Amino acid sequence: MASVSYRHVYKRYGDVTVVTDLSMEIADKEFVVFVGPSGCGKSTNLRMLAGLEEITEGEILIGDRVVNDVPPKDRDIAMVFQSYALYPHMSVYDNMAFGLKLRKTPKAEIDKRVKEAADILGLAQLLDRKPKALSGGQRQRVAVGRAIVREPAVFLMDEPLSNLDAKLRVTARAEISKLHKRLGTTFIYVTHDQVEAMTMGDRIAVLSDGKLMQIDSPRNLYNVPDNVFVAGFIGSPSMNFFDATLIGEEGNLYVDTGDFRVQVPEDRKQAYDSYVGKEIIFGVRPEHVHAPEFAPVNIQAAPMEATVEVVELLGHEQHLFLNSGRNSLVATVDTRMSVGFGNKIGLVMDMSNMHIFDKNTEEAIR
Numbered sequence: 001m002a003s004v005s006y007r008h009v010y011k012r013y014g015d016v017t018v019v020t021d022l023s024m025e026i027a028d029k030e031f032v033v034f035v036g037p038s039g040c041g042k043s044t045n046l047r048m049l050a051g052l053e054e055i056t057e058g059e060i061l062i063g064d065r066v067v068n069d070v071p072p073k074d075r076d077i078a079m080v081f082q083s084y085a086l087y088p089h090m091s092v093y094d095n096m097a098f099g100l101k102l103r104k105t106p107k108a109e110i111d112k113r114v115k116e117a118a119d120i121l122g123l124a125q126l127l128d129r130k131p132k133a134l135s136g137g138q139r140q141r142v143a144v145g146r147a148i149v150r151e152p153a154v155f156l157m158d159e160p161l162s163n164l165d166a167k168l169r170v171t172a173r174a175e176i177s178k179l180h181k182r183l184g185t186t187f188i189y190v191t192h193d194q195v196e197a198m199t200m201g202d203r204i205a206v207l208s209d210g211k212l213m214q215i216d217s218p219r220n221l222y223n224v225p226d227n228v229f230v231a232g233f234i235g236s237p238s239m240n241f242f243d244a245t246l247i248g249e250e251g252n253l254y255v256d257t258g259d260f261r262v263q264v265p266e267d268r269k270q271a272y273d274s275y276v277g278k279e280i281i282f283g284v285r286p287e288h289v290h291a292p293e294f295a296p297v298n299i300q301a302a303p304m305e306a307t308v309e310v311v312e313l314l315g316h317e318q319h320l321f322l323n324s325g326r327n328s329l330v331a332t333v334d335t336r337m338s339v340g341f342g343n344k345i346g347l348v349m350d351m352s353n354m355h356i357f358d359k360n361t362e363e364a365i366r
Contacts, residue, residue, distance in 0.1 A: 009058035033201035078147035259325035262302035283355035289331035
């Protein structure tokens with residue numbers, strides 16, 4: 001098993017820089033997820049680690065060994081791709097055994113590893129089948145099994161669930177999480193889906209335009225995002241943002257958006273004192289905007305009004321898309337609240353879960 005280190009890594013294609021000064025440490029046996037929108041550099045980071053892309057500048061280490069110039073086959077990694085890339089003319093058994101045969105692994109050892117991996121993944125009854133006779137989920141497990149039999153120091157997974165339907169993805173991500181616990185190996189996983197990232201990773205690296213925006217636990221990314229990008233990317237529906245001004249009046253501090261004004265809790269005032277009178281970005285998550293009659297007890301509630309434009313009922317909750325004048329927002333409210341298009345309703349914001357960001361840098365103010 002091994003740790004992974006990126007040290008001031010850059011990747012350029014001519015004059016275009018797609019990865020900028022990436023530095024991070026991934027511990028042995030950790031499950032780290034790279035997440036971000038298309039084109040943010042997450043797959044490129046994985047491919048540089050695998051040796052499929054050359055590093056323009058910096059170093060990548062697996063364990064204590066710099067692997068910049070080490071061929072992919074000698075890096076002790078195994079990769080699962082978005083397209084399962086199974087050999088259609090080979091059985092499941094032969095697909096899983098193929099890499100070991102190339103390495104001239106003894107036949108008895110190949111048989112032992114393939115059957116152990118098949119048992120772990122629930123493929124024992126499918127070893128004689130060809131890929132065309134398998135479902136999408138079964139093919140995905142075969143691709144994972146082909147990686148497992150290698151017994152690598154690091155598993156790399158590049159959006160392996162993106163070809164599965166929604167229900168199967170939920171099951172498959174749980175299987176991969178259990179597999180990580182069972183194997184006790186370092187996993188690095190790439191996805192554009194923040195729900196996958198939040199449910200699977202020990203830590204999540206959020207990327208944008210080739211830059212690492214924040215790496216932290218799922219809980220910290222959600223509760224204490226470092227900047228506007230992370231705050232907006234993590235969480236579904238996305239955080240509400242408002243251009244606002246911090247106003248001080250009679251010893252109190254208010255966030256004034258022009259459409260509504262909400263009071264900053266007493267215990268948060270000191271952090272924002274230097275921004276009084278300045279423009280800021282005010283953020284609050286949809287799940288922290290409530291109908292007054294169904295609001296949690298003991299929240300630091302700030303009232304406001306808005307007009308309903310769209311209602312999305314999801315069974316256990318409903319999303320209200322609202323307009324408060326110049327500003328639009330989303331609220332996740334109790335399904336017992338009966339509302340429809342055009343209704344003007346009262347809401348309360350839980351200000352103990354508010355976020356304020358610097359207008360110029362978009363960095364969080366704490």
